[in-house]
Amino acid sequence: MADNSQRNDSVFEAAAHRARVRRNWLLSTPALIILVLAASGPLLVMLAYSFLQAGDYGGVEYRFSTEGWFQVFLARDIFDDTVSVADAHLSIFWRSARLSFLTTVTALALGFPTAYFIATRPRSSRNLWLFLVTVPFWTNLLIRTFAIMEVIKNQGIVNTLLMSAGVISEPIQMLYTDFAIMLGMTYVYLPLMILPVYASMEKLDFRLVEAGYDLYATRIKVLWRVIIPLVKPGIVAGCILVFIPSLGAYVTPRVLGGGRNLMIGNLIELQFGQGSNWPLGAALSIFLLLVVMVALLLYVRNSQKANNIVRH
């Protein structure tokens, strides 16, 4: 008898679980439909497009071709069909990688001390400092890029100040250089570094820092041997969060690079505008996506490892 009711219970429970799962799927489906229509689905269509032949004036011809992928790295001479490495593309990839790396390093150099500073404030004022970090994050990326432009252009405030102080006699050309792009990206993505580093820093047990000093460690030693190892997950998260959008940046290089200093994002756009080579643009996009996915995978690995350490 008791056995029977127990079995009934588990049958009911399984049925209830099934009903809940069905309800969960029903609730999630409308959002998934929109996301598949306007986020995931188009990526698959684009993958297909990267294997089609380019139309003469943009668009595609519906014929299979690997030319798009071929052109990502290689170039074919117009006259004698000799194949060579696509120098123009490689230099753009190199610029994207270099500038993203420099942006990440600069953001870390600025963001780490800032996160540390916020984490060591009294509890009551921490939220206010954090709020100050998040406000720029809420404001339009384009506007922040404009703002940087105002500051560094030839008649901008930096050049004007330097000239009136007599440090320089001619304005320094900062706008429309790689440096400007790097500066702009550091500026717009800095909050993405500060926030995750702070999140790790907040959990830091300062008794360990104190123990370090008790054992006669210098400040530098405590920083390198105690603080940095303990907040490493936050540092890695911040670096990934800055590196990924930098790699795919489009607005910042377009505004601050002045159309000459292209990054991958601008190269992609070019294929859908003047270049009229949609399959190449699609292949470049998938290529960028793959690089970003690898970076994200490293990030997930890192956070799983961090979780394991906490659990042990």
Next chain:
Amino acid sequence: MENSLSTRRNQFSVFKQPGFTIIALACFIVLYMPIVVLVVYSFNSGTSPAKWDGFSLQWYAAAWNNSAVKTATLISIIVACQASLYATILATMAAMGTTRTRPYRGQNVIYALVNQPLMVPEIVTAVALLICFAVIKELTDYRGLAYLVLSHTAFCIPFAYLPIRARLEGMDRTLELAAADLYANSWQSFRRVTLPQLWPGILAGAMLAFVISLDDVVITEFVKAPGQDTLPTYMLGQLRRAITPEINAISTALLLISAILALFVFLLGRKHGN
């Protein structure tokens, strides 16, 4: 522990690292200085960006009277209102379907799909949408705002979803169980018990979605048909010509909206201890 640290702080602070405070304060100045410069020069009466010619609201007046700016503002607001409304409703439903439940098969797929717009570079999504919508436009001959609304709704969903989910996970289940004990059906208990508790999360999600939609440049730039400029894409287009402080005036107005919404969400979070 706090106590022992604070007494020691007088002689030797464990918190101190040389130079960190200076770098941090410099960081805050760097974060705000360009924005301040932009805002200040929007009130400059001259066209020269380098020197200050006196206070004036003329650039605001110029922007106000510019019909292209008016149209762009209207389109921005129409798209942002619709996209944030739809995204918030869909995200609330999805959050209800993915939190506070035993893990089930496919849950990770839902997470991955919902968060996908956050992971894929915007330019990649933008180009993919351009390709797809080009096909649809050719087939249906429809060229209205629905393309913009659809794509904005999609990338707003994760931004609305995250605060709603966070709120749901922090919520006390006992009230809902009590409602069920008192024979409330699932709709009644949602409407009368869950929703009022969930409201701050929904509001935060909706405002975040609104700002994200209002600020979007890249996807809008590739999806819009001619004449469908939003404020950000209008501003980007003006970049090819000489920039007047009119752009600064529009930027300042947009900054103000974002800052107000950010403050609101901040206060909302603080009030509800989130």
